[in-house]
Amino acid sequence: MFYTKELQALDKKQLLRVRKIFPSSYLDFASNDYLGLSYNKKQFSKAYKLLRKENLNAPRASVLVNGYSKLHKKLESELSKINNFQSCILVGSGFLANIALFESLVRKNDILFIDEEYHASGILATKLLKNVIIFKHNDYKDLESKIKQSHIQSRILIAIEGIYSMSGDIAKKEFINIAIKYDAILIVDEAHSSGTLGKNLLGYFDYYDIKIRDNFIKLGTLSKAYGSYGAYILSSKHITKYLQTRAKPIIYSTALSSFDTALALVNVKYIQKNKNSLTKKIKTLKKLIVENLKIKLDSQVFSIKFQNQNKMLQKAKSLKKNKILVGAIRKPTVQYPVLRIILSTKHRKKDILNLCDLLKK
Numbered sequence: 547m548f549y550t551k552e553l554q555a556l557d558k559k560q561l562l563r564v565r566k567i568f569p570s571s572y573l574d575f576a577s578n579d580y581l582g583l584s585y586n587k588k589q590f591s592k593a594y595k596l597l598r599k600e601n602l603n604a605p606r607a608s609v610l611v612n613g614y615s616k617l618h619k620k621l622e623s624e625l626s627k628i629n630n631f632q633s634c635i636l637v638g639s640g641f642l643a644n645i646a647l648f649e650s651l652v653r654k655n656d657i658l659f660i661d662e663e664y665h666a667s668g669i670l671a672t673k674l675l676k677n678v679i680i681f682k683h684n685d686y687k688d689l690e691s692k693i694k695q696s697h698i699q700s701r702i703l704i705a706i707e708g709i710y711s712m713s714g715d716i717a718k719k720e721f722i723n724i725a726i727k728y729d730a731i732l733i734v735d736e737a738h739s740s741g742t743l744g745k746n747l748l749g750y751f752d753y754y755d756i757k758i759r760d761n762f763i764k765l766g767t768l769s770k771a772y773g774s775y776g777a778y779i780l781s782s783k784h785i786t787k788y789l790q791t792r793a794k795p796i797i798y799s800t801a802l803s804s805f806d807t808a809l810a811l812v813n814v815k816y817i818q819k820n821k822n823s824l825t826k827k828i829k830t831l832k833k834l835i836v837e838n839l840k841i842k843l844d845s846q847v848f849s850i851k852f853q854n855q856n857k858m859l860q861k862a863k864s865l866k867k868n869k870i871l872v873g874a875i876r877k878p879t880v881q882y883p884v885l886r887i888i889l890s891t892k893h894r895k896k897d898i899l900n901l902c903d904l905l906k907k
Contacts, residue, residue, distance in 0.1 A: 560855060561876055568871060573897050575887045576871040580742045580846050581824060582892030583773025583813050593809035605801035609636070610790060613801030621811045622778070625766075628818060629748055630758045631780035635789060636802045640737050640767040641667040643777040646793035647733055647765065648705075649674050651785075655700035659689055661717075663710050665735055666879070684710070686720035693728055702730035708739030708750030712880055714847030716743065719754045725761060733763045740764075741771025742828065742846055747821045760784065771817070774810035776802040827891040831898060835889065838902035849875070849884040850905065858883040868904055 556562045568574075583589060597603070597617070605613035622634035637643040648671035652658045657677045660668060661684065672678040679696065682688040684706075693702065704725055706717045717734070725732035736749040744752025749766070751758060764780040779789065790796055817824065832843050841848060852858035855876060862874035862885060873886035887901070 560859060569869075571869060572866075573870045573893070573901070575889070575893075575901060576873045577890070578738070578770035578888060579773065579890050579892070580738075580771040580888070581773065581817065582890050583771070583816070585892060586773065586813075586816075589773070589812050589816055590809065592812040593805060596812060597805055597808045600804065602804060604804055607801065608797060608799060609801045610797055615801070615804065615807075617804060617807045617811065618801060621807050621814070624811060624814055625778050625780060628746070628814070629751070629764060629780050631762075631764065631782075632760075633783045633786035634778050634780050635786050635796065636807070637777045637779060637796060638799045638802060639775070640665070640735070640765065640769070640777040642795040642799060643765050643767075643779055644668040644735065645671045645674075646789060646795040647763065647779065648672060649795075650789060650793040651731065651733075652677070652703055653700065656703060657696055657698060657701075658703045658705060659692060659730075660705040661707065661710075663712065664705055664707060665711060665737070668705055668735065683713075684715060684718055686718055686724055689721070690724055693724070693730075702728050703733060704730050705733045705735070708734050708736040708753075709743060709845045709847065711738050711847065712875060712884065712886060713849055714738075714843070714845045716753065716844045717750060719756075722754065722756055726759070729761065731761050731763060733765065735765045737765070737767040737770060737777075738845070738847065740766040741817055745821075745825070747771075747817055747824060768806065768810040768813075772810050772813045774813060775806040776810065824891060828889075830895075831889045831891070831893060834895065834898045835902065838899065839905065846889040847886065849880075849886050852883045852885070855883040858885060861885060865904055868900075870901060870904065 600617060605615060607613035618636055622636060626634040637646060644667040648668060652675050657679060658675060659679050659681055660672060662680050663683045679692050681692055706721050709716055734750050739749035741747050743749050746752050760782040763785065766778050768774040768776040828846060836843050859874055862872060865872055875884045875886050
């Protein structure tokens, strides 16, 4: 067989990945379902009714051929309005959105500065580029130092995440100041912060109460807090116009599925309508973790680091025996093996306390 040796080596290092279907009776602390919307049947029915009003069940083509619909436009308008951006364009996934941004925006003499813990899709996209500089995780001083040391011939682009998916820490506000100071394009991947952070649950810019500028770009996904699938890029009209003309994942991919678009639209509206009660639930969940595990918690994500991968896997297996699922994250995704735990508003107090007891053991 073609890859027998490689598979054997991965198996020996316990790095083989598998697909599993877990029983619904398990407590899920592994998924990105921050607001529990993947279980909400009322929202599902609303999306279905909304789609039934449309002539088509599927987009059929890319948004630049004949795949763009009224539903797509409604969702883009809603996302632009609530986030105070001029323009929005939908993309098939967050992975594609990162490739679209980096591959099209970073030109010959530009330099992209990217956080070392940026999502794998962004790191992969940097392989297509020549001028990329990686700065220390969430270290704005290291970023500015590297900007000063670089020979800037054209544009500066900075890429960070609102909430980092493995550690759960929030990007510092100082990155905004640096972007303004150096007139840099700031790309914020808000996959894990949209719907979970800020007084309006709109993410990083909302959390710091930042006025949106033309050099800010927000990338968000619809597959996490918004309980659907796909992604969006918020920016100035100028940048959207450029992306739809140059970004290959937008030009050469079929438009976002019609049902996913409808589901995202009703869920976006649901979150804004219920943001106060949802925010209260999030605060309660985080408080329980902080009080019982005595850890610092910035978001609904936290990780427990292990020096030994076998011990981490044993702990994850022990939790599964108690019908609790957590993320068992191994290299090369992370530097050290970790148990990644995600809180959802669907979790009850007794679920959290049960998890804490098992983790302390």
